[in-house]
Amino acid sequence: MCQQQKLYLAPVIVLFLFSLAFAQKKDSCSECHSQFEGPLGDPVQMMKTDIHKAKGLSCMDCHGGDASLDDATMAMDPRKGFIARPKPANVPAFCGKCHSNADFIKKFNPAQRIDQESEFLTSVHGKLLKSGDQKVATCISCHGNHGVRAVADPRSPVYATNVAETCSKCHAKAEYMEGYKIPHDQYEKYKNSVHAKALYERQDRSAPTCNSCHGNHGAAPPGVSSIANVCGQCHVRQSTLFQAGPHKSVFDAMGIGECIQCHNNHEILAPHDDMIGGGEKSTCTSCHVEGDAGFTTATRIRARLEDLVLANSRALDILNRAERAGMQVSKAKFDLGESRDSLTNARVLIHSFSYGEVEKVIKPGLDIALNSYQAGENAMNELGFRRKGLAVSLFFILFLAGLVYLKIRQIESKPK
Amino acid sequence: MNPDISHPTGKADSLKQWLDDRLGIGEIFHLVQKKEVPVHRHEIWYYFGGMTLFLFMVQVFTGILLLLYYRPSAENAFESVQFIMTEVQFGWLIRSIHSWSANLMIATLFIHLFSVFFLKAYRSPRELTWVSGVLLLFIALGFGFSGYLLPWNQLAFFATKVGTDIAGVVPFVGEFMLRFLRGGEDVTGATLTRFFGFHVAVLPALTTALIGFHLLLVQKQGMSVPPSLEGKPVKTMKFFPNFLLRDLIGWILAIGVLAALSAIFPWELGEKADPFAPAPAGIRPEWYFLFMFQTLKLIPAKIWIFDGEVIGVLVFAVGGLFLFLVPFIDRPGKSGKSKTSSALTIAGILVVLFIVGMTIYGYLD
Numbered sequence: 050m051c052q053q054q055k056l057y058l059a060p061v062i063v064l065f066l067f068s069l070a071f072a073q074k075k076d077s078c079s080e081c082h083s084q085f086e087g088p089l090g091d092p093v094q095m096m097k098t099d100i101h102k103a104k105g106l107s108c109m110d111c112h113g114g115d116a117s118l119d120d121a122t123m124a125m126d127p128r129k130g131f132i133a134r135p136k137p138a139n140v141p142a143f144c145g146k147c148h149s150n151a152d153f154i155k156k157f158n159p160a161q162r163i164d165q166e167s168e169f170l171t172s173v174h175g176k177l178l179k180s181g182d183q184k185v186a187t188c189i190s191c192h193g194n195h196g197v198r199a200v201a202d203p204r205s206p207v208y209a210t211n212v213a214e215t216c217s218k219c220h221a222k223a224e225y226m227e228g229y230k231i232p233h234d235q236y237e238k239y240k241n242s243v244h245a246k247a248l249y250e251r252q253d254r255s256a257p258t259c260n261s262c263h264g265n266h267g268a269a270p271p272g273v274s275s276i277a278n279v280c281g282q283c284h285v286r287q288s289t290l291f292q293a294g295p296h297k298s299v300f301d302a303m304g305i306g307e308c309i310q311c312h313n314n315h316e317i318l319a320p321h322d323d324m325i326g327g328g329e330k331s332t333c334t335s336c337h338v339e340g341d342a343g344f345t346t347a348t349r350i351r352a353r354l355e356d357l358v359l360a361n362s363r364a365l366d367i368l369n370r371a372e373r374a375g376m377q378v379s380k381a382k383f384d385l386g387e388s389r390d391s392l393t394n395a396r397v398l399i400h401s402f403s404y405g406e407v408e409k410v411i412k413p414g415l416d417i418a419l420n421s422y423q424a425g426e427n428a429m430n431e432l433g434f435r436r437k438g439l440a441v442s443l444f445f446i447l448f449l450a451g452l453v454y455l456k457i458r459q460i461e462s463k464p465k
Numbered sequence: 466m467n468p469d470i471s472h473p474t475g476k477a478d479s480l481k482q483w484l485d486d487r488l489g490i491g492e493i494f495h496l497v498q499k500k501e502v503p504v505h506r507h508e509i510w511y512y513f514g515g516m517t518l519f520l521f522m523v524q525v526f527t528g529i530l531l532l533l534y535y536r537p538s539a540e541n542a543f544e545s546v547q548f549i550m551t552e553v554q555f556g557w558l559i560r561s562i563h564s565w566s567a568n569l570m571i572a573t574l575f576i577h578l579f580s581v582f583f584l585k586a587y588r589s590p591r592e593l594t595w596v597s598g599v600l601l602l603f604i605a606l607g608f609g610f611s612g613y614l615l616p617w618n619q620l621a622f623f624a625t626k627v628g629t630d631i632a633g634v635v636p637f638v639g640e641f642m643l644r645f646l647r648g649g650e651d652v653t654g655a656t657l658t659r660f661f662g663f664h665v666a667v668l669p670a671l672t673t674a675l676i677g678f679h680l681l682l683v684q685k686q687g688m689s690v691p692p693s694l695e696g697k698p699v700k701t702m703k704f705f706p707n708f709l710l711r712d713l714i715g716w717i718l719a720i721g722v723l724a725a726l727s728a729i730f731p732w733e734l735g736e737k738a739d740p741f742a743p744a745p746a747g748i749r750p751e752w753y754f755l756f757m758f759q760t761l762k763l764i765p766a767k768i769w770i771f772d773g774e775v776i777g778v779l780v781f782a783v784g785g786l787f788l789f790l791v792p793f794i795d796r797p798g799k800s801g802k803s804k805t806s807s808a809l810t811i812a813g814i815l816v817v818l819f820i821v822g823m824t825i826y827g828y829l830d
Contacts, residue, residue, distance in 0.1 A: 375731040377550040377557065435558075439728040446721040450714050457710045 075117045077124050078108040095196030104157055111143070138178055140187035141166045168267040175267075184225070186268075191215050207265070210248060212258040213239055231270075235259075238316035246319075257283065277307040284308075290400035310335075322358065325399055326351030349404050353411045357392050360418035361385065367425030374432050381424035388417040496684055500704035503690050510580035511688060513573050515712040518676065519719060520570035524608075527563040528665065535615070537661035539654030542617035543737040550734055561727035567609060569723070571753045574605055582791065582813050586689035592792035594682040599789050601675050604668055609751055611664040617657055622738035623748050625660075626652045631761065634774050635782070651740070749827060756823035757781055759830065784816075 083093045096102045101110070109116045113130030115123065125131045135143040145166035147153050154161045165188075169175040174185040191207050198205035206215040217236035219225055226233045239245050239259070247256035262271060262279050271279045281288025291297060291307060300307050306314075311324060311332040323330035327339060327348045337343040364385050368378045391414025398407045485491040502511060534553055536545040549556035578598065581587060587595035614625045629652065633643030648655030690699055702708055750758050760781075764773040787794070795806050 375729070375733070377547065377731070377734055379734065379736075380547060380551060435728045439724055442724050443721050446717055446724070450717045450721075453710055453714050453717065457707065457714075460706060460710070 076107060077119055077121075078112075078114070078116045081121060081124075092195040095193075097196075098198065099196050100199050100202075101197060110147075137183045137185075137187050138181075140189055141169050141175070141178070144188045165266045168264075171269075172264070172267045173269050186219060190219070191265075207260075209254040209256075209258055210252070212260055213245070216259045235315045238313075242315060242317045243319045244317060273304055273306045274301070276309055280308040286397055287400040290398065294400065294402045296402060320396070322351065322354050322396075325354070343402070346402065346404050350399060350407050353404075353408060354392070354395060354399075357388070357395065357411050357414050357418065360415050360422070361388050361392060364388070364418045364422040364425060367422055367429065371425050371428035371432065374429075376428040376432055378425060378428050381421045381428075384417060384424075385421040388414045388421065390414075391417070497705045498703070500684065500687060501701035502688050502704050502708040503694070504700040504702050505690070505694055507580075507584055507691055507694075510576075510584060511708075512712060512715055513577040513580060514683070516715055516719065517570055517573045517577050518680075519712075519716045520566050520573060521672070521676070523566045523719075523723070524563065524570060525669070527559050527566065530559045531563060532665065537615070537658055539617060539657055539738075542615060542657060543734075546616045546734060550731075557731055558724075558727055561730075561732045562723050564732035565723055565726045565730075567612060568752070569719070571605055571609060574602055575753070578602055579813070579817060583810065584689065584691045585795070586691075587792040588689070588692075588795070589792070591682070591686055591689060594679060594686065595792050596789060597675050597679040597682070601672065601679060603785070604672050604675065606753065608664060608668050608672075609753060611660040611668065613751060614652075614657060614660045615664065616734060617738045618735035619738050619742065619745055620735055620748065622652060622740070623744045624750050625656065626744075627748065627758075628750060628754070629656075631758075631774070631778060634772070634778055636775060636779070653740070752824060752828075755827035756820045759823045759827035762830075 079093050079096075082089055084090070092108075096108075107116060108114075112132055114125045115129050118124040125133065132143070149163050149166045151163045154163055169188070170179065174187070177185045178187065193206060200207050202208060203210070205211065213236055220231075221233055221236040223233045244257045247253045248258060260268065261282075263269060277288055277291060288308075297307070300310065312318075312320065321330075324332050325347050327334060327344055328351075331347065331351075333343065333347040337347065365382075368382050368385065371378045372382070391410045394410045395407050395414065398410060401407070481490070502508075531549065534545055534549050534556065536542060546560065549560050551557075553559075581595065581598065610625075610628060614621045629643055629646045632646060633639045635642060644650070646656070646659070647653070648659045749755060761774055761777045764777045766773050768776050791809070795809050
């Protein structure tokens, strides 16, 4: 065949290859389901934003069957592996076909975990599912089925700021949770917590939400013995101090959940100094009574905290007054920051329940606060001195101006 | 030669004679004693030149004192001013007087400029007095712009960034000006060192020379009389001592005002500049640049195919050039009734209204 004839064949070959490529991409699932409305048509619309679709997967990759066939019965033939809608009990394995397959998943994300399915089976949800409970959450309850988004996508139901609401869809429903013997007010309580405020108001995505303490795929309530470990993931220093302190062994013996005994669990409010001491709002008095050693220590610690709070407040007040009057007190204000750091440090050291440990930071903090107050007082004294000095200066300045004026009068009154 | 000096009667006169023999100061005394100042209803405006000069002397004196402690580097500038304000005896007073006096000096300079403009004191043969005065105004603005950065606080840092950005939009030379002013691409410690150099060496040297020239012309040509009083009998007073003593009263009272402002409203230091911090809200330049800043803000980003900001900067540049050329532009009206151009006077009034209006708008915005 001559060279010219070969060239004529080239477009024919290209067209043939194109038609092959298009034939392979035939998607009878979408073609057919897009003609429906409601539950049969929705998946086609929802898949437009689905991460699986974005990664190049098709209906067939999850549901099986043969999308290249136009005949619905043949395309959805169970003998070709077609699964229309997996039963809840089968969902973990359904998703796990790919998500537990390291070889498959690493093609998309080498760092992606593949233990979700096995972890799920250790969760309360997983265990109940295995025992035949069809109401419990499976993968699709939280992630959705069609229209699944990446966890890092703010529109995903499992994005940090959406997790609590997603969990609440089941856990906040009294009738749905009936029979499980667990409360259904966790979401309401969590919304009042200091953690929720950090997450929703400050948009601090590192703030804990449901899965931070309960786990996500392996979700389970932390047992009494592991609560301190859970809280200690973030509150490391407080946890360490508590573990080394006198309360640890007593709480263990009494079977009391460590942190939550004073701080609550879901409704963890911002801690305040009233929580320690012998007052009405004190959490110490739920175990200690006046006269015992613990009560005395708590009262003494509280008194020293109050001393430092008051000293800081006095110093800041006088420094603010001096600043408003135009005095330069920025250095003293900066120094006072160290005293505030001491107060924060002391509030953490409370978890040692040792007066001596707390006093080690209170004392230097008080010294700094006192020095700052002194600087503020000096500034106010200086202000008074300046004003008096100004009055005296103005007197002499006006006197001098008057003298010059008289001199002019004297000169100009002389006959020329 | 001054007859008083030529016939010494005491030790002081002997000293004068000694100096006269060597320096010829008798000529200066003679010039000063001979000088007469017209007395009329516009006489008050004559005092603003002297007041500006006095406030400049205050700047020199307090500036030298501040130099004893100020350290011109990004690492030390803020702390050194903080030290001056808190630790140095009367440091707060010196720094506050320096800052207040700078602002009052610019204010009296503007008043002096516009009083000379409206009284038409720039007319022949005083064209060069006007030109040297306008140059001194621009130098004073340069003093203000360079001095504002020296405490290296947050507001000054960002105001300088914005100010130098504006210089950078000037066609052809903008890029060079921006790099020259900043000493690099961004406002850094290099900019501070550079501004310090301008503030304490370059600008004072230029000012000293120009003030000398300006004063020499004022003494040589005497005070101008407004056109409305020309040809009419006008009373006069002696420059020395009558006028100078009146000046002295103003200067003494100015010291009182500066002391009161410094004691009651000490100049703020703010927070140390942090190049990585976001620009503080409501950032704006010193009041004397505000009318230009506000105008540039109001100009649309695009005017036809041209950049709005470039147009704005060019308009102000042309305005500055016109200011220089005022004595050469002003020509009598065609009717011959007026010795000066009434259109120029109206333009001047509009410019004053524009500056005042835009400044007020800038503060309210």
